Amino acid sequence: MWSAVVLVLCLAFGYGSANPACNPGKEGMLNVHLVCHTHDDVGWLKTVDQYFYGANNSIQQAGVQYILDSVVQSLKEDSSRKFIYVESAFFFRWWDEQTDEVKADVKSLVEKGQLEFIGGGWSMNDEAAAHYNAIIDQMTVGLRKLNDTFGEIARPTVAWQIDPFGHAREQASLFAQMGFNGLFFGRLDHDDKDTRIANKTMEMVWQASQDLGKAAWLFTGVLPNGYGPPPGFCFDVLCQDQPFMDDPRLHDYNVDQKVTDFVKAAEAQSAQYASNHIIMTMGEDFNYQSANRWYKNLDKLIRYVNARQENGSKVNVFYSTPSCYLESLHNSNLTWPTKSDDFFPYASGNHSYWTGYFTSRPALKRHVRSTNAFLQAVKQVSALLGLGVDPRVEHLKEVMGVLQHHDAVSGTAKQHVTDDYTLRLDQGVTQSFAAITEAYSKLHSDTSEDQATVFCPLLNVSSCAVSETSSSFLVTVYNPLAKPRDHIVRVPVPAGVAYKVTDYKGDAVTVQLVPLPESLLAMPGRSSNAKFDLAFVASAIPPLGFLQFHVQRSSSRRILAQQMSTVYVPKASQEIMVKGGNVAVEMDPDTSLLSGVGVITENGIKMNKVNQTFLWYAGVIGNNSAEEWRSSGAYIFRPNATAPFPITQKPTVKVVEGPVVNELHQTWRDWVSQVVILYPGQPLLTLQWLVGPIPISDGVGKEVVSRVIWSNVTTDKTFYTDSNGRETLKRVLDYRPTWQLRNHEPVAGNYYPVTARLLLDDGKDFKAAVLNDRAQGGTSLGDGHMELMVHRRLLHDDAFGVGESLNETAYGQGLVARGKHYIVHSDFATSECDFGCLHRTVGEDVLLPPIISFTPTTTTRHSWRESHTAKWSGTKASVPWNVHLLTLEPLGETTILVRLEHQYQANESSFSVPATVSLQDLLADWEIVSAQETTLAANLLKDDDQRYEWKVEGTENEQGGETERRENRIKPSLSSFSVTLNPMEIKTFILEEVWLLEPS
Structure with missing residues (x-):
């Protein structure tokens, strides 16, 4: 166990959590940190399940369960050995299958610093196609589960993005806000890497935000060999390199040559880096299925290389971890270069720009984004209506964590793996439909089967069995924003039918029957009777709440004629202008392409020439x-x-023209x-x-x-x-x-x-x-x-x-x-x-469109309002327009996680000013009795966040900033629960000991 005294002293001096398990190296030596690791894709050539169990090995020889089994056994055999593990999705699947004895062994290895978790997210997420909302969620799932299982000692302090294909500045900023001390990655443009090698700038301080200052600074290092070992020193069962053959009687005795080759590799690498400490990654994809092979050879490498110190060698090699290596760099007290842009696009060669995956598999990318929106809504409803932690929702969170993987949302997995990802998303969403249905049922006095809530996942192709076949149905429009909004609801319906739509006040709503495009009707696989969208406006949908509408078929030909859109095909060379609200568009009569977009003013139309094709x-x-x-x-x-x-x-x-949409x-x-x-x-x-x-x-x-x-x-x-x-x-x-x-x-x-x-x-x-x-x-x-x-x-x-x-x-x-x-x-x-x-x-x-659901009903529109809650909001007050409620989810029966973000950059808008939010007003039916601010991933109290400070080129290097970072923090003793956010700031809170009031 770490010394509590040493820990307190180091925290007092602002050096972060000094780790006695780290080998500090030797003065005057080139200290080589061997980092034993495996990179385990959460799906790529094989599915997640196949990778875990080692199935389908005709595609790839890989079984994650054997890696963890083997590593734990090898670490137990020698206390000097170390190993890092990254993907929490795989680790916890393995953990759940272990005996109490094995779990006790693992906890001991973690406490002694032999097994260290790095990164810690549910997956190693992509950085191009992943949205920050989903990145934060997947990191939170992994990091909180590590914390709940092992405590603070297992909290990762180093981010490890070794395989994503390019690196985003916002990703670095998010890591910094999560409390990480540093980031290491393997891929960057080949010309950029050559330049950095020549200038010895492979390590730097990434100033990852224009607005957040030091709170978004993150030490960042480029690994020397991608994320593999130097040539000749891969000792895995998947590798072909020669082992150490150290019996002098052997004709193939090779210790002298292996040591010489390693010393040369270490010295060549040292010439590319600024300090007398270097990192060597000893592992590759799905390595250590037989960990003994690695460790047996690395033990010899350490022994024989260090033995040369007696003859004047200055190379000192030992087992280490990224956090130990980073601590050595921090203790070196060097001044580092900085970077303020990003690492996109990534090119591995003159003709190999990894920019296709930005778009690859567009349907999957949309599926992931729409599922994220649904996940936010179901978490909100679960929190607002007291469902607590729901296993169905927890499963969806984990599925979404897998889909952020750099071979999932990126679109770079094999087709059968992509099909498996899609199936996981569908199953996760379908299970969570029931959670929202259960929550909604709490609001209605009528508990009959008439209350069955149906979600139509094929609304993107205007298909929904309920709206197409029911003579009468309800439409519930939930708003996941913490501010009111208007929305144009579009409901798939068959041809030749009129509809009466009634709002929560009992008033008739103006509707329009909009013909579906012919290309959509002919879309392969579309099985639907809908030929039109029934369009109407849902005005002022309450924040974190819903409006419900009663929809009933009508046989009136007169009403049908009134609701039908006006449709015409322009004549040849006919000028076309279509208006909607204060916006107008015009088409070029010769090309039929968009030629102008303008705004309608009191003085006419101000048109901007534009072409789109x-x-x-x-x-x-x-x-x-x-x-x-x-x-x-x-x-x-x-x-x-x-x-x-x-x-x-x-x-x-x-x-197509009408009163609702043109x-x-x-x-x-x-x-x-x-x-x-x-x-x-x-x-x-x-x-x-x-x-x-x-x-x-x-x-x-x-x-x-x-x-x-x-x-x-x-x-x-x-x-x-x-x-x-x-x-x-x-x-x-x-x-x-x-x-x-x-x-x-x-x-x-x-x-x-x-x-x-x-x-x-x-x-x-x-x-x-x-x-x-x-x-x-x-x-x-x-x-x-x-x-x-x-x-x-x-x-x-x-x-x-x-x-x-x-x-x-x-x-x-x-x-x-x-x-x-x-x-x-x-x-x-x-x-x-x-x-x-x-x-x-x-x-x-x-990002967060309304979530629309349907309920077949026999209730008339007159009696519907008496038995249903047709308008509801889960919040007392809207957040300011420059604030976004990023997260609202239950952590327990009386504990809620809240994230608020200022969604403007400095000087971007008149809204780029500080904003204040009352946490107490966020929840209508709950009273908050205490709040604790945490780091972004909600696994560390903000007051315990002690990140490294770094000296950087071109600035004064004070060891300050902590007072600034602690401003505006909620204290549990305060009664106002008021939060102030500056541009681009995200604040995270765990609201403790909340209790439910009588429904308002």
């Missing part, structure tokens, strides 16, 4: 034998030309179509695209993009993308801020991950943003250009491991993807909501 790049077909023959594939985007091909010269157009239906080909949507009262333009099945009969793989061009705008090669959905980063065409780019792929080398928004700003009076409903790759290849890749279907593998082409199919054809882009423009801004407000508010709406 779909194009496709042809993926390079190569044999992958050399860089110049690299194929475009699941990871790599490599078009065979800089200019994409048009889908067709002129799409067909249909106009639309333009565009069809380029039978595999590319789009609906341009204008909703009255919404200052944005919605583009609902449908792409697929992408044709491949010509033998050419295709990568489809939506391109928006603002014709009269000069943007000087500059554009902006978000980082994991939060802060934005400046991008400049063919440029990297910290190293000289030699771009051999002018398109792919300028693609970046767009998790939530792509923005343009001419620095004068023009600003525009395109927001997306899932992660995609995007760029700006010219003045005023905004390009997002929406779908890709390829016929060749790119030879980076997945072993199959990205050729997704469904129902015997190529996969169809459907999604939305949202365009906002600075001209849409008002005095109440400027452009920064617009794109942040729209982004919040896109």
Whole structure:
């Protein structure tokens, strides 16, 4: 056990948690920290289950259960040995199968510092396609479970992102806010790495936020060999390197040569790093299934290398961990370089830009994002209505944690693994439907079967059995935002039927029957009677609450005629302008493409010239034998030309108009179509695209993009993308801020991950943003250009491991993807909501759309209001408009986790000012009696967060900042429970000893 006295003294001096289990190395020596580890993908070539049990070994020889069995036994045999483990999803599956005796052994190994948890999230998440909301959740699941199982001594203090394909600045910021001292990773651009090696800047302090200062600083190190051992020193059963053969009588005796080779490797690595401590990763994918082979050889390596010190060698080698290595670097008291941008895009060679996976498997990416929205809602309802910790919801949290893995949401797993991921999502969501149904039932006086709540997961293709077949049904619209909102509800219904919709006050609601696009009706696999969407406005949906509507069929032909949309096909060369609220669009009569987006004012329409269309790049077909023959594939985007091909010269157009929504239906080909949507009262333009099945009969793989061009705008090669959905980063065409780019792929080398928004700003009076409903790759290849890749279907593998082409199919054809882009423009801004407000508010709406459910009913609309709660809110007061309720979930029967975030950056908007929230007002039916602020992952009290301070180049290096970091913290003795948030700040609280009041 660690010495409590040493721990207290170190904390008092601000050095973090000094660990007596660490070998400090020797003065005047090159100290080599051997880090024994395994990298266990939570699905990739095999499914999660197959990897754990070691099944399907014809694909890959890998069994995680054997790794943990073997490592624990080897650690018990020698107290000097160490091992680190990362993926909590696998560890706890193994842990749950162990005997009490084995669990006691593991706890002892953890206490002695032999077994150390690093990273600690449920998975090692992707950093391009993963949204910050889901990243925080999956880290919280893993870290809290480690804390609950082993206590504070097992809390990871080092992040370990060794395999993701590029690294996001926001990810580093989140790690810092979780209390991590450092981050190590393995992949960065090959030219960037060469530059850092030459300059000895492989380790740095990442200043990972424009707004949060030192709270987002994180020491970051690039590992020397990816995450494997130096050549010649892999001793796993999966490796071919020679073991130590140390019997002098053997003809193959090799100790002298092995030691010499290792010393040379250590000295060569030392020349690339700044201190006299270096880290060597001793492990690879699914290594240590027979841990004894590794440890037996590493024991010899340590003994024989260190024996040379008697002859003057300056190399000292020992077992270590990343946290021990980081402590040695911190104690060295060096001054470190800094970095303030990110590590995207990642290129492993001149023609291998890992920018294709930003878009790969768009349907899975959307499935993950929509499931995240549902998960937030079900956690909220469980907390607000007192369900406590529900195993069904806990299961969904773990499933979502798996899906954040860097071979899951990234779209880089084999097809059968992707199918397994999809099944896990479906099962998790289906189980959690019952939790919301149970919660809703608490609000209704009628407990009959009439209360059965039905969710329709196929609303994205306008399919729902309840609304299509029921003569009368209820629609419940839950708002997961902690502020009121309006929403256009769209309910799939059959043709030839009118409807009467009644709101909670008993008033009739204006409705419109909107014909579904022909391309949607013809979509492969769609089995639905719906030919229309019944559209109506749900106004002022309460925060963290719902509105319920009664919908009843009507046989009235007069009502049907009134509700039908006006539909027409424009004549040749006819000018088309469609208006909706204060926004108008016009189409070019010659091309049938969007040609203008404008705002309607008292003085007329201020129109901005813009063009939007779909194009496709042809993926390079190569044999992958050399860089110049690299194929475009699941990871790599490599078009065979800089200019994409048009889908067709002129799409067909249909106009749909009515009191609720106006639309333009565009069809380029039978595999590319789009609906341009204008909703009255919404200052944005919605583009609902449908792409697929992408044709491949010509033998050419295709990568489809939506391109928006603002014709009269000069943007000087500059554009902006978000980082994991939060802060934005400046991008400049063919440029990297910290190293000289030699771009051999002018398109792919300028693609970046767009998790939530792509923005343009001419620095004068023009600003525009395109927001997306899932992660995609995007760029700006010219003045005023905004390009997002929406779908890709390829016929060749790119030879980076997945072993199959990205050729997704469904129902015997190529996969169809459907999604939305949202365009906002600075001209849409008002005095109440400027452009920064617009794109942040729209982004919040896109992230957490209302959750819609249906209830077949025989109750008349007159008696419905007496037996049902048709309007409800779980909060006393809305949060300010610049605040987002990020998390509300139960941790126990009387314990709730709350995260509040300021969703604006400094100087981004008039809303970029401090905001104050009352925690007491968040919950209508609960009284908070105490609150504790924690770090971001809710596994450490904020007052116990003692992160390392680092000296950095170019600044004064005071050992201060702790007072600043502790400002505005809730103290349990305070009675106000008032929280103040500054721009981009997230604050996390555990609300203890809450109790339920009488329902209000």
